[in-house]
Amino acid sequence: xxxxxxIDTLSLILTKRKEIVEAKSKQFLGNxxxxxxxxxxxxxxxTLSTSLAKTK
Numbered sequence: 001x002x003x004x005x006x007i008d009t010l011s012l013i014l015t016k017r018k019e020i021v022e023a024k025s026k027q028f029l030g031n032x033x034x035x036x037x038x039x040x041x042x043x044x045x046x047t048l049s050t051s052l053a054k055t056k
Contacts, residue, residue, distance in 0.1 A: 001055035009052050016045045 001009075020041050025031035 001052075002049070006052065006055070009048055013045055013048050015054075016041050020045075 020038065023032060023037050023041070027035065
């Protein structure tokens with residue numbers, strides 16, 4: 001994996017984490033009905049982290 005690819009992967013992980021925070025705030029306010037979003041985002045973060053760790 002090239003250095004540019006690693007940076008892209010890290011930025012994707014950060015955006016997914018921000019999405020989780022936004023979803024939690026929506027859930028707290030009662031605007032979020034579909035709670036499966038959390039599981040999907042956590043899985044995406046896990047797969048990105050794993051692919052990043054394998055390339056080191």
